[in-house]
Amino acid sequence: FVRTPPSTHANPETPTAAAPDRPQQSLKKGVKDFKFGEILGEGSYSTVVTATDIVTHREYAIKIVDKRHVIKENKVKYVNIEKDALHRLSHHPGIIRLYFTFQDEYRLYFVLSLASNGELSDYIRKFTEPCAQFYAAQLLDVIDYIHENNIIHRDLKPENILLDENMRIKVIDFGSAKLNVVDTPIKADSEDGASKPDARKSFVGTAEYVSPEVLLDKYVCRASDIWAFGCILYQMFVGRPPFRAANEYQVFQNILHLRYEIPDDVPPSAAELIREILLLDPKERLTINEIREHPFFEGVTFGKPLWEVTPPRLK
Numbered sequence: 001f002v003r004t005p006p007s008t009h010a011n012p013e014t015p016t017a018a019a020p021d022r023p024q025q026s027l028k029k030g031v032k033d034f035k036f037g038e039i040l041g042e043g044s045y046s047t048v049v050t051a052t053d054i055v056t057h058r059e060y061a062i063k064i065v066d067k068r069h070v071i072k073e074n075k076v077k078y079v080n081i082e083k084d085a086l087h088r089l090s091h092h093p094g095i096i097r098l099y100f101t102f103q104d105e106y107r108l109y110f111v112l113s114l115a116s117n118g119e120l121s122d123y124i125r126k127f128t129e130p131c132a133q134f135y136a137a138q139l140l141d142v143i144d145y146i147h148e149n150n151i152i153h154r155d156l157k158p159e160n161i162l163l164d165e166n167m168r169i170k171v172i173d174f175g176s177a178k179l180n181v182v183d184t185p186i187k188a189d190s191e192d193g194a195s196k197p198d199a200r201k202s203f204v205g206t207a208e209y210v211s212p213e214v215l216l217d218k219y220v221c222r223a224s225d226i227w228a229f230g231c232i233l234y235q236m237f238v239g240r241p242p243f244r245a246a247n248e249y250q251v252f253q254n255i256l257h258l259r260y261e262i263p264d265d266v267p268p269s270a271a272e273l274i275r276e277i278l279l280l281d282p283k284e285r286l287t288i289n290e291i292r293e294h295p296f297f298e299g300v301t302f303g304k305p306l307w308e309v310t311p312p313r314l315k
Ligand code: ADE
Pocket: 040, 041, 048, 061, 096, 112, 113, 114, 115, 116, 118, 162, 172
């Protein structure tokens, strides 16, 4: 479905005979190197499709971004942020890998690893306690890696967590990320790399998972991702996120007043962990290290082993 534009301009990526110190055949990939397949997902200015490398037969997911739309909607900055973030983070097993980028006259192409089992949101209602423990541990490991690289994701939610062929998670969608977060290691009275309050800043993220400090437009910090982690952990046990309502305004009100309930059938250690994360003051939320040490994760080995074991079976 991707047409090569009927361009009369020379494509800057096409190797030319007049480039003596370049190999005859450019190593740079382009549209012609892939056979495009089914649509995996559609965003407001991008479409993700499956694609097969014509030579190697390797399968990928290609995110195709419409240049005109991105420019018209003032989203150029976010496309660049996504590319920069993926370049920096792509080598963790829990993050979607960016293999190549290229463009034609109308579109940008991000060639990504294919997460063939789709979104976590399609499985989260069937989670057993071992599943919740395993997938929460993987997610925490990824968030730790993102934060260590001075990046805040800002839009963590089950729709942005995909499952690969081995049912391990792959975090996607870094278009809302904040890069180059400055480090302020002292927890008690610092903003932990927070951005300065800015009244003009618009809401970034998804209503149900957005933290109170982002809503109040004060600042975003690493703990804002931890808030989203808490919401997702809740959802693994309850089947829906903690703050839900008929409309976005009501959702925000519930978040700002910390109006949520944990049903009685949630295991006590999970309930306690959720309560110690979903706190209005970001400085009071457990840190990643404290979460790892929480009794809910008893028996879990974090780090490399998490990405080598066979995930628990879903119900
Ligand atoms: N949807 C968006 N990105 C994807 C990917 N890399 N694999 C599968 N589905 C996706």
